[in-house]
Amino acid sequence: MTKKDFIDCYNRIAPYIHKTPILTSRLVDELTGAKVYFKCENFQRTGAYKMRGATNAIMQLNTEQKGIGVITHSSGNFAQALSLAARSLNVKATIVMPSNSPQVKKNAVAQYGGKIIECASTIEARQATTEHIISTSGATFIHPSNDLNVILGQGTACMELLDDFPNLDTVICPVGGGGLLAGSALAAYHFGKKCNVIGAEPSEADDAYRSLISGKIETNLTTNTIADGLRTQLGHHNFPIIKKHVQQIIRISEDDIIQAMRFIWERMKIIIEPSSAVALAAVLKNTTTFKNKSVGIIISGGNVDLENLPF
């Protein structure tokens, strides 16, 4: 994906997304010895960066595809993002969700206009249900992370960040499915000045860390992490990009995720989800590495269940 692809993508999706603010914190800078810039995608529409990739992927469809509609399987932020992006573009969205998904997530998808099809909570059931709907309706499947147009869209958050702060030494973002990390890495390659990109990942779901070491896609051995957005697997579209452009994956323990999350809530007064806290924890736990550096952190989202906080 070229620099021009990014610029075209950005111009295409700009009317449908927020240009999110970038916050700084005197306290974080004092604690880390770095200059840290928080790109606040928790303030994005639907509360997460996923809106960018979902919008781009739908806009790249042809008229016939748009007429029939799109489908994905997700119980997380991509489900909400695809629903709202589709509604903004007058396209029908079908979301396949496990029937045991929390009611609050079903409500959010329904509120944004997505049509929910429930299935059993196994990967097999999810795929079979999705394939059945595609074969009968002709809807276009859009993967939450393993899709080049989704990756391109997600990269525009990092592009905006580097547009405001072109001299960043490093950009850190969480890695789950790998869409945000691959998009950010490409954006940093095109718009940064030797800007490193680092992925931050829960130790409890460290497929990206092990994949980068072995050189091939490894699967998660556990997904027992509070960072619910990061339990997913890398894909064959984003892994080659990550392999080529990402310097390092930093793993974070569950305690450190919760502590970083609470720190941001209490001291920066913004609501972030556990997946986003992983990226700040990577800096807080490695201050020697980032001392005197300019570091951008992509705060990926702010969707939490206030009834189920880890503190």
Next chain:
Amino acid sequence: MTKKDFIDCYNRIAPYIHKTPILTSRLVDELTGAKVYFKCENFQRTGAYKMRGATNAIMQLNTEQKGIGVITHSSGNFAQALSLAARSLNVKATIVMPSNSPQVKKNAVAQYGGKIIECASTIEARQATTEHIISTSGATFIHPSNDLNVILGQGTACMELLDDFPNLDTVICPVGGGGLLAGSALAAYHFGKKCNVIGAEPSEADDAYRSLISGKIETNLTTNTIADGLRTQLGHHNFPIIKKHVQQIIRISEDDIIQAMRFIWERMKIIIEPSSAVALAAVLKNTTTFKNKSVGIIISGGNVDLENLPF
């Protein structure tokens, strides 16, 4: 207080405070039919607007007074603000706090460098302890809200808001002791274009509402509100300003405070304290009044105890 007083105050305190961001929300605008601008003093240093007035009040002291130090009694945001403002200006701050104040509040004051003197949790004990320290040390007492230099400082939040959005029809802020409301009302008078100022107050601590009707300072009959910053009384410095420049006080029930607070956390992804939610609730519960208006809301602070949330 003149326009020049505000400009001088602003230039004086600017190096010690944050110019806080102003956020908007598509959803809030849809729900209210108004165009709402949130002045985010929850992002201010120490997490509340109180930093502005505390800084101004200390800076207006003479060299001898600064040499001896300042004192206040508060267990809330002003205690933290005076502590940090004093430290920034190399002045000693003593904070008289009830011994049963939550440990989290004592820690915050200590962390910002304030010297805590504990007393029994009655108004009499608080005043006696404070007067004793003043008579022995010569420290200058700075009231959290009933002080002209504090009022002037607090008004600079509204001044910044009107500097960015000079055509606001209305500014709404919470009213407790009355420092923020009086300062905002004066700022709107000097820097707005016929900008109304409205106070928002819990029904459970409605001294300002009743005072504006009777024309004299009324006392709170109850202070049984979750909005802990708004349990205090109007004072003789700020009430005349409020009487002259404030159009209306809107009272809000406890349920509506909690609902508005949760709404901002969940949908705007920022952490606000219950006192700030009162101001948004005033708009949400009176959409007919504010339809098609440009409304500024001062989000006064974001200091909450995450262990004791109302949801």
